Amino acid sequence: LAGEPPSFVYVPELGTAGSRVALSPDEAHYLARVCRARVGDVVRATDGRGAIARLRIASLDREASAEVESVERGARVRRARVWCGPPDGERADWLIEKLAELGVEIFQPLECERGKWTRAAERLERWRRLSIAALRQSHRRFLMEIREPLGIEAGLGELPRECSRSLASMGGRPPGGAGHSEGLWVGAIGPAGGFTHAESTSLEAARFVPMCLSDGRLRTETAALAWAAWWAAGGQ
Amino acid sequence: LAGEPPSFVYVPELGTAGSRVALSPDEAHYLARVCRARVGDVVRATDGRGAIARLRIASLDREASAEVESVERGARVRRARVWCGPPDGERADWLIEKLAELGVEIFQPLECERGKWTRAAERLERWRRLSIAALRQSHRRFLMEIREPLGIEAGLGELPRECSRSLASMGGRPPGGAGHSEGLWVGAIGPAGGFTHAESTSLEAARFVPMCLSDGRLRTETAALAWAAWWAAGGQ
Numbered sequence: 001l002a003g004e005p006p007s008f009v010y011v012p013e014l015g016t017a018g019s020r021v022a023l024s025p026d027e028a029h030y031l032a033r034v035c036r037a038r039v040g041d042v043v044r045a046t047d048g049r050g051a052i053a054r055l056r057i058a059s060l061d062r063e064a065s066a067e068v069e070s071v072e073r074g075a076r077v078r079r080a081r082v083w084c085g086p087p088d089g090e091r092a093d094w095l096i097e098k099l100a101e102l103g104v105e106i107f108q109p110l111e112c113e114r115g116k117w118t119r120a121a122e123r124l125e126r127w128r129r130l131s132i133a134a135l136r137q138s139h140r141r142f143l144m145e146i147r148e149p150l151g152i153e154a155g156l157g158e159l160p161r162e163c164s165r166s167l168a169s170m171g172g173r174p175p176g177g178a179g180h181s182e183g184l185w186v187g188a189i190g191p192a193g194g195f196t197h198a199e200s201t202s203l204e205a206a207r208f209v210p211m212c213l214s215d216g217r218l219r220t221e222t223a224a225l226a227w228a229a230w231w232a233a234g235g236q
Numbered sequence: 237l238a239g240e241p242p243s244f245v246y247v248p249e250l251g252t253a254g255s256r257v258a259l260s261p262d263e264a265h266y267l268a269r270v271c272r273a274r275v276g277d278v279v280r281a282t283d284g285r286g287a288i289a290r291l292r293i294a295s296l297d298r299e300a301s302a303e304v305e306s307v308e309r310g311a312r313v314r315r316a317r318v319w320c321g322p323p324d325g326e327r328a329d330w331l332i333e334k335l336a337e338l339g340v341e342i343f344q345p346l347e348c349e350r351g352k353w354t355r356a357a358e359r360l361e362r363w364r365r366l367s368i369a370a371l372r373q374s375h376r377r378f379l380m381e382i383r384e385p386l387g388i389e390a391g392l393g394e395l396p397r398e399c400s401r402s403l404a405s406m407g408g409r410p411p412g413g414a415g416h417s418e419g420l421w422v423g424a425i426g427p428a429g430g431f432t433h434a435e436s437t438s439l440e441a442a443r444f445v446p447m448c449l450s451d452g453r454l455r456t457e458t459a460a461l462a463w464a465a466w467w468a469a470g471g472q
Contacts, residue, residue: 078451094330101458102450138452175469214338214468215314216374222337229465232450233411 005054007035007043008139010132011066014047019068020058021045028064030136031057042069048135048143050074074141079184080231081106083155085191086115087220095221096127100134100144102225102232107131109149113199115191117149124148152199156206160184165208167200168223172210175230187211187227192220241290243271243279244375246368247302250283255304256294257281264300266372267293278305284371284379286310310377315420316467317342319391321427322351323456331457332363336370336380338461338468343367345385349435351427353385360384388435392442396420401444403436404459408446411466423447423463428456 009027023031031037037057043066045053051073055066082104087095092109099107107127109117117123124146131144150158159165163184166175188195188208195203204210213226245263259267267273273293279302281289287309291302318340323331328345335343343363345353353359360382367380386394395401399420402411424431424444431439440446449462 098458098461101452101454102462103452137455138450140452213465214374216337216339216376218337219373222334225334225461226338226465226468229449229462230469232462233466 005042005044007031007037007041008136009043009045009055010048010135010143011045011053011055012047014045014051014053014071015068017068017070020065021055021068023057023060023064023066025064026132028060031064032060044139046135046141046143048132048141050076050141052141076105076142078103078182078231079105080228081108081184081186082224082228083108083110083186083188084224085110085112085189085195085220086117087224088192091219091221092123093126093130095224096130096144096146097134098225099228100131100140101138102228103138103140103142104144104228104231105142106145106147108147108155110155110188110191111149111151112191113196114193120149152202156202159186159206165203165206166211166227167195167203167208168213168218168227169200169210170212170217172212175211175213185231187224187231189220189224189227241278241280243267243273243277244372245279245281245291246284246371246379247281247289247291248283250281250287250289250307251304253304253306256301257291257304259293259296259300259302261300262368264296267300268296280375282371282377282379284368284377286312286377288377312341312378314339314418314467315341316464317344317420317422318460318464319344319346319422319424320460321346321348321425321431321456322353323460324428327455327457328359329362329366331460332366332380332382333370334461335464336367336376337374338464339374339376339378340380340464340467341378342381342383344383344391346391346424346427347385347387348427349432350429356385388438392438395422395442401439401442402447402463403431403439403444404449404454404463405436405446406448406453408448411447411449421467423460423467425456425460425463 041057045055053071054069058065127146135143166187168189275293277293281291289307290305294301363382371379402423404425
């Protein structure tokens with residue numbers, strides 16, 4: 001926004017106006033090297049949970065810190081979760097970045113018959129870093145949460161009753177443009193080898209509506225992104 | 237589609253039913269190693285210009301070839317061009333792949349005040365290979381064309397008079413869902429540093445309508461993809 005300080009960082013504990021907050025080594029490095037900010041500069045920060053603060057940098061040394069000048073909070077009005085089977089190779093990395101940029105609330109890796117998430121622990125760590133980087137990049141106030149992989153039945157068990165559900169499927173109907181701006185949306189995308197018939201049937205029985213996102217076959221990560229882009233374009 | 241041979245290759249000169257066509261070393265390697273196809277198998281092929289053929293593999297050796305069993309042609313009913321300023325680093329690579337999967341007709345790199353396409357010649361070569369790989373992956377009948385970089389004024393000069401034009405912009409209106417299924421659509425996306433005021437003004441004067449694709453800031457490649465996904469979801 002015009003007139004806003006251009007630098008934007010992630011500070012999980014923002015405190016209140018007048019307090020002093022510590023900056024992590026990552027954020028201090030980002031401010032000093034990428035934003036070329038200096039002591040005394042005013043920057044913006046989010047706690048990733050809805051607050052945005054104006055901070056005045058007090059130090060960028062080993063014990064980097066800033067004074068909180070003001071804090072304001074916003075509520076999340078639009079919410080989307082992506083349930084996603086594993087794509088090929090390391091394609092999940094950029095998918096995470098893009099979904100976070102688009103404002104998805106939760107990324108839920110889905111264990112499927114035809115695809116298991118391997119090395120989940122180390123990848124979760126990396127994905128959380130990518131999610132923070134995308135938060136800074138997109139100047140958002142909510143950090144995308146990345147959950148541990150879950151099977152479809154377990155996922156269905158913890159889904160809120162009231163939500164709109166899409167299943168990416170070439171056999172589905174085109175999404176249309178209206179009516180997806182409010183409430184929680186969940187999009188389920190199969191692994192590189194696709195959902196099995198049994199899995200699709202379970203999802204459809206749980207009110208996941210087949211949605212055709214393109215007139216060609218999409219890779220897992222492309223379908224996940226296309227669904228999120230469709231959702232993001234739907235209401236602002 | 238059920239019952240179709242699963243392997244799908246790119247053969248620029250398909251000939252007619254009954255003729256024999258050469259398979260490039262790339263396609264022969266893809267058939268033998270990725271699809272695990274053998275001599276005598278039936279596969280599908282496209283010429284990237286609307287034709288899809290059934291081929292019976294005659295040889296996968298150095299002079300690989302196939303017999304054309306049948307050919308059918310389809311017309312392109314939906315058309316999209318992406319005009320895109322340079323994103324950061326090598327992010328154009330995956331953007332090309334995703335736009336091709338989504339069925340974009342032409343990728344037009346755009347030279348901008350705040351971003352020039354560097355090493356264009358070598359990258360065009362690479363992007364054309366990525367476009368072919370995405371064609372095979374998505375089983376499409378049209379190859380995405382990748383043009384040489386062009387300035388905005390030159391691009392405007394060669395644009396068909398009748399087309400719908402979008403300009404990705406946080407200050408624009410949400411796209412809505414209806415009415416983008418037919419005819420040619422052109423989406424203009426600024427470079428990593430954004431269009432200058434003068435560039436945006438030129439584009440708007442040329443009937444590019446500002447469109448807001450997300451409620452957060454998007455990177456160049458994310459905005460290009462979000463626009464293409466919105467377009468792809470619009471009509472099938």
